[in-house]
Amino acid sequence: MSKRERISIGLMGLGVIGSGVARALLERVDAIAQQVGCPLILKRALDCDISKKESAELPDQMFTSDPNQLLHDPEIDIVIEVIGGDTHALAYIKEALSTGKHVVTANKEVIAKHGPELRSLAAENRVDIRHEASVGGGIPIINPLKQDLLANKISAIHAIINGTTNYIVTRMAAENIDFITVLKQAQELGYAEANPANDVEGVDAVYKLAILATLAFRTEIHPEDIYREGISRLTSQDFRHAKELGYAIKLLAIAKEENHSVQVRVHPAFVPEGLLLAKVDGVFNAIEIEGDLTGKVVFYGRGAGPLPTSSAIVADVIQLAQSINLGLPPKPQPQPSQIKKITSISHIVTRYYMRLTTTDSPGVLAQIAKILGDHSISIASVIQKEADAQAQTAEIVIMTHPAQESAMQKALRETEALPVVKEIGNLIRVED
């Protein structure tokens, strides 16, 4: 077996994550060399922004702002990509794979959109592409799905995979404050970005769910297959009602396979407070996978930040380096084995929470109940409360039994058109 004198690494992107990865590699150089069997050398670090050279505190000769210096250096065996986004990053990853370099990336957008293509390109060039950091930060989830759970037929994923939104809903639930106030504080604390749309509208969670569902169901799930709703419509009333009814509200990423069809959706959901997912608070993430053999298993931890992300990236790098040092070829990537149908959101069946403001007059509930009944939607419970004497309005909360989404949406439109209905406050799906 060929033993190497050293294995060289190129790092692309020196933002918060990239600097963290560089530090992790440099700080534990001896421990890593022992695990790999030869030294791992961080040879070159790229950022187009020259000021990053200072902030990352790297030796001058290591830094470059020219991608070719890294991608076309024949000594570099492994490229770490932590630039993010899918413009430059995608081009660089392709170039690296094409020139026979292994790639480790944290880029959920690139993997969600181009995973199958990149895996094929890697296989053609007899190299590997790994992306444990793309979902769940430092929580091992990609490799467990690829390896440890592969005896299972997986039926469902329920995941809290966006720390920003979980921080916001946790504080809304605990403190009875509104979305905008918490969002602003989250921005001040660095938990939310200046432009928070990617997180609060569920885009980030969609990318991650696409990656998980593709692996779990051994089929290609694309971001555009996934139904998406963010958390910006949640109000403090919703959290108050949820609590009274025994639920937490979480932004869930859900994937289920039923009858060879996959439903994939990201939206706020009522989660019974007895379930472990209901107890995942703050910036923490949790991914629950249900397999036919293992039952429900949950992976929990910090889903973001430079240190957890470095944990996943450096582990991927070490495992690649171990194989390189032993002269082992990369294991073939699991190939999507089936094209599965995507279940349209209008065909899902679930329970619903519905909150609406009506005029405070007799017969209102009867009119709403009739519409629901006409659409075969059965009411599980009703709370009418908080009549506002001055405005002469009442708030009605309805929990339904399982109903089809298309029926619920029709009923909702008809309810909204009732003269006695002032406003549909919210409609939130329930995940038991």
Added chain:
Amino acid sequence: MSKRERISIGLMGLGVIGSGVARALLERVDAIAQQVGCPLILKRALDCDISKKESAELPDQMFTSDPNQLLHDPEIDIVIEVIGGDTHALAYIKEALSTGKHVVTANKEVIAKHGPELRSLAAENRVDIRHEASVGGGIPIINPLKQDLLANKISAIHAIINGTTNYIVTRMAAENIDFITVLKQAQELGYAEANPANDVEGVDAVYKLAILATLAFRTEIHPEDIYREGISRLTSQDFRHAKELGYAIKLLAIAKEENHSVQVRVHPAFVPEGLLLAKVDGVFNAIEIEGDLTGKVVFYGRGAGPLPTSSAIVADVIQLAQSINLGLPPKPQPQPSQIKKITSISHIVTRYYMRLTTTDSPGVLAQIAKILGDHSISIASVIQKEADAQAQTAEIVIMTHPAQESAMQKALRETEALPVVKEIGNLIRVED
């Protein structure tokens, strides 16, 4: 790359687990063949008890009661050992490795006691020994520790890794019933064995902790290094006090590294009810690992039973078979890199809950407080209640600040000797 026509498996042990594994392999033969690249054939199944041939519902020619028919069959590539215990199982595993067969085992006792020796034997014979099922049933934990977390310096493990005891403490907490009553019901339900000592006295958890700590700290931790207390001394009073004070009581397996010394212990512990581990109920298991990069990650799921155990075993088998099919040699096993010191239980520092029954007379608390003070043990809170007027006794509950175990034990003996003290009800460590 050499592709195989088939890969043959020998299965040793046809109890509940073995039958489950056989069924899992036979039922999903097509899916597995697709994942491996060639068919996996269950060629021979061994049990010394011939009646197992019937109950496992295997074809006649597959069954044998002669270990040599399996261990010396040159066609068999992988041996699955689910006999359990460390007499026959150990001998068979050694024989299998020596004759160049890969081994997959669920045997926590054998791995805990003989892991390093077996890994060396495997390496000598250029085969692999895998044991994902030895800890946590269907929860991926061994491979994540070996691979996904290997960039981390791990500082602590806190684990609920025995389903029987967690079932018992969960019911004791919820229903205010005593240990013996719950144990009997657990036995009737099949959650506890006829001879429950291995579970309730913490022996099973000790084996599992030895395996986890050996991997996490890259050193050899032996079962006899681990301090052990079971749950049989817990009473309904302890659970009532714990709840009032904001804690759950769990049988915890704990391993921590501080100053190049490792403390390893299995005992009941007060766990603050806000922590995820406090919410792990019933037969479920959870393993919390704390790494310097990833922070705390938790792995949760069913820790026992034929289906979850099959999930782990079959995944190990598939991964081995993938390598065999590609002609890849096994990756070198992580070798223990350091001999670390074991911290004696008398040197640990922790908080304590102490419950005692005293005479209901003035000055009692002062006497106890003086003893604690003499040993530099500071009291955090005291509850005195439930004076039994008839018996003229009082129950006192003391929570301490962090104190050294040796000091606490000395204070306990002196307290016990006080004429006013009728009985030390319990002393339970607190894990924050």
